[in-house]
Amino acid sequence: MERKYDPENKVSVIAHARKLINRTLRESGLDNIHMHGHKGKGSFGQVLEEFYFEYKPNSNSEPDFKEIGLELKASPLKKVKGRHYNSKERLVLNIINYSDIPNEKFETSSFWKKNANLLLVFYLYELDQDILDYKIRLVSEWEFTNEDLKIIRQDWEKIKEKILSGKAHELSEGDTLYLGACTKGGKGGNPRPQPFSQIHAKQRAFSLKQGYVNHIIASISREQKGVYGKLIKSSSELTKKTLEEIVVGKFESYYGFSIPKISEMLGINLNPKAKSFYSSLTKAILGVSLDKEIEEFKKADIKIRAVRLQKNNLPKEDISFPAFEYVKLVREEWETSELKDFLEHKFLFVFFQFVENDLILKKAKFWNMPHQDILDVEKVWKKTKDIVSKGEIVRDIKKGRRSTNFPDKSYSKISHVRPHASNAADTYPLPVKDNFTGVLSYTKHAFWFNSSYVRDEIYLK
DNA sequence: GCATGATCATGC
C-alpha cells in the first residue's frame, strides 16, 4: 500500500502531521480506524502511529522516523481559562536502561539519539471521551535551545550518577530540573534489577516535566510573549555551574542583611505584609522583573517557600501544602497521588531569621525529598485516606473546637494533617458521612511539613 | 512553649 507521505523526508512528514490540526482521528479520513483495538493509556499515540502514519508501534531505540532522526510523540492538553492550553501531564520519553546508561555518553546516549528532535502532536483531553474524538490542537517539531540543552544534559548526568552509585531505586523526579526520571508501567513501575545494587528498582523513563511541556506549548502556540523573564541570559553561564549554583550564588550576596536593607540594595519598595512579598523579593534578587514569571523555575516546576526561623532555628510556622479534596483522596492510589506528585517537586527554600525586630536573610537552598522520607509520608497519607474513607474524621468537640483523628505531629516526624481553609465553613464534600457529627462536608485540610523537619532536614543539613 | 485549630491576603 502506498503511504500518504514520505517517511524519509522531514518536510513531508511534518506536512502530513499538520493536516491533523483542528481535526480528530475519526475525521482524519481513514476507513478502518474505528477497528483499532487499542485501549488504555497511550492508545491515542498507538493509533496515531499505526493508522495515520502507517507503521507498527514499536520499542526501537531508534527514533520513529529513523532516516530523518525524528521522534513522534502524542501528548494531552487541558484547557485553562478561555483559549489557553496547558499540558495535562509530563511528556514520557524512552525507558531508562539501568544497565546501559553507566557506559553511555550524553551525545551518543539512547536518550539523545531518540529524542533530540521531536514531532509533537498535542490533543485536547476530555474525560470519558473516545480517543478517536479528541481534537488535535497543536502540531509542531521541537528542538531544544542551547540553554535548555545544558540543563537537560546536567539532569541526564545526575540520573546516570545515581544509577552508578547503586541508587536507581531512590530516583525521584525532584532530583532534576527539566528532564525527569518518572515511573513507567503498572502501579508505578515494575521492579527490575540495577547494575550496582542488589535492590530492585522501579522501571523508569526519561520525561519532560509538566512545566517544561507547558513552555513548549506556549512557544509553539506563540502565546504569552513577554510573560517570562529569563534568569540565565546565556548558555555559557551553565558551562561551569548548575542552575541551582547560579541561583544560590545570587542569593549569597544578600546573606546576613535585613529585609529593608536588601530592598534598599535592590532598589525596590515592597510591602513585607503582602503575601506575594517573598516571591517578589526572589525575582528581584534573581534579576527578573516583578511582573514576569521566572522562566527556568516555571519549566522545572520549582516550588518556592519562604521560612521565618526563630532564634533557635525552628521555623515559626509549619509549612502548608495545597488543601486536598476528600473525595479525590479516597479514590487515589499512593503511587499516582497528588501528594506524592507534590513531594517529588524541586523546592527552593528561602530562610530568614528573626534578629531583634528584623528578619535577616540566612540561606537559600534547593531541596527535594529523599526517597526514605517519601516512604514515611506514605504512611501519613494512608492513615489520612483511611480516616476519611471510614468517616472517622472528628474525634471530639469541646467548647466549639473540634478535634480530629488525622495524623498529628507525633505520628510522623515529617508531616501532619491540619485545616487549611478560609474558616471552618470553608469545606470540601466527604465521600461518606462523618460518624461523630453526621456532616457530609468538612473544613478543608492539607498536609503540612512539621517545622522540626524543616529545621533538621532542610535548613541544618 | 508547643500542638493544633482557625484564619488572612492576594492574585487570578
Added chain:
DNA sequence: GCATGATCATGC
C-alpha cells in the same frame, strides 16, 4: 470565588 502561600490564636 477560590486556590494558595502565609500567619494568627487558643488550650493544654
